[in-house]
Amino acid sequence: MKKLLNDPADVVVEALAGMAAAHPDRLDVDLEHKLVLRAGGPVQGKVALVSGGGSGHEPMHGGYVGTGMLHAACCGEVFTSPVPDQILAATQAVDGGAGVLHIVKNYTGDIMNFEMAAEMAAEGGGAQVASVVTDDDVAVQDSAYTTGRRGVGVTVLLEKIVGAAAEEGRSLEECLALAQKVNGQGRSMGMALTSCTVPAAGKPTFELGEDEMELGIGIHGEAGRARVPLAPAREIAEDLLGPVVADLGLARGESVIAMVNGMGGTPLLELYLMYNEVHRILAAAGVTVARNLVGNYITSLEMAGCSVTLLRADDELVRLWDAPVDTPGLRWGV
Template identity: 35%
Template sequence: MKMKKFINDPANLTTELLEGFALANQDLVRLEEDNTVVNKALDQADRVTIVTQGGSGHEPAISGFVGEGMIDISVVGDIFAAPGPQACVNAIKKAEKGKGVLYIVLNHAGDMLTGNLTMKQLKKEKDVRCVKVVTQEDIANAPRENADDRRGLVGCIPTYKIAGAAAAEGKSLEEVAEVAQRFADNMATLAVAVRGATHPATGSPLAELGEDEMEIGMGQHGEGGGGRQTMKSADETAEIMINGLINDLSIKEGEKVMLILNGTGATTLMELFIVYRKCEALLKEKGIEIVANHVGELLTVQEQAGFQMFMARMDDELLHYWNAPCNTPYMKK
């Protein structure tokens, strides 16, 4: 079946979407060389700054969260592809305002290669202090004891928020990195898909599922998660996924959590709210309190139908940072 998308030349996808994004949000961001989206207030920053990277095609992630209280520079790669390390080095040097830079990288092969090469090159820069934090919270493809093998999913977004708030309050680079790492170490995500996406530049399907199939554990780009099964109801799916997250994090009665349902592109808010309703009931039965939440699209995979369910263990400090002010195109508090 022919792909139907409102695009022009596929070779210009990333350039054109970033141009449009920057024009639509020119009060908050500017587009600079190397496909970098920059916080317009960066020049006045007297604090730790935050740089991240990732492929395009996942909008609003990641550039939709550039602005005060979250990301200072997003380095954007082509569709579903990591940017090159030199662009990241340049961005980190630009972001350094004398207080250091936190560099947040999602755990995918291309991003990790770029991240590691970037950190290696930065060792030659005498005037740049940078700490890297990796988000790796997909419980489907590796156990917690092998967390370095876990893929990064929507967990990067709340990590940006919490780290950005700590930076805005004047915390040191070491303190901001500690807060980000503590949050990252206490989060987990599980994704489900009922229909795969297509690559917008080629029209190739990222994953194919049968008419009555769903897959719990599918990765960001259609990678298998070993959970292919017959389609379940909203309540059944919610119970499978919420129990998986609770077990992975060893959440106990009396604890507080953040819960995010992230639609991946083609699943309606109607469906997400029905699933969220069941999640709330299941957690209440177990004596677990939701103190922070979000239901909507933060990180999409084109028209993939499904969602990512995210959970994180919360404490008073992390909740304070989550609720702190921010002003970005796709998150405002």
């Protein structure tokens, strides 16, 4: 294992210390609770957005804390859910009196711990908390980590769109309804060319032959639909898009927000090549790409591979997507 580390046990805290040093103007980092918070404290009278999960998926979620997106991110150990006390501390730190929306990916540990934290926050007349669970991965119905579909790429799009709505001053109920709409209209599927190596494990999570790829992997390296022979990019794009388009029921004349996401170890040269294939397939189907993202947004350490996310778009979602955002991971309109 070759990684830029000191002690594997300290990787999360030391990375968070680096975020604090790199972005002192926009982030407050609580190293004790492993939280990334917006600088300046709670925004009074506006809904706050809290998300989080295991580390190793950067820039998600800490990189999406800032104006137009999250108010706080809870950082678990690598590929490990944050604990309830962390989530509670984040919820209390950002509550501006209008309620807090928890954005939770559909993994058993995340759901259990966010539910416990919400109950703790509500005790004694505390914060009003609502929760949305993302479950957009079409690859598998159930996995080793979930009951139902895994929460993956749509989480990024949801945090951006609902973050813009919260900036507008929408109520907790309105933000929750919008979050549910985004989750319901988005689907994702990913693939891997290589495994990743969790620092504490010191060896790859799984093995792939030189001429093999895994279709439908999760963001922790968990198995997908099938292990198949390596294929050209045009065929991979078809394998990923086919189930996504079918599950959404996309029809000619519709439009989408499309994300081609790198898993951490794939160069932009290849990701743009993959986006070209995705764009070509959608154009042939009469589907317009209203907006797009290409790059590393929800990663799996240094795994080579990519995922494709499509979100059925409408005027409201595109407007909220275009709204200003200023975070370490996404920035435009400011």
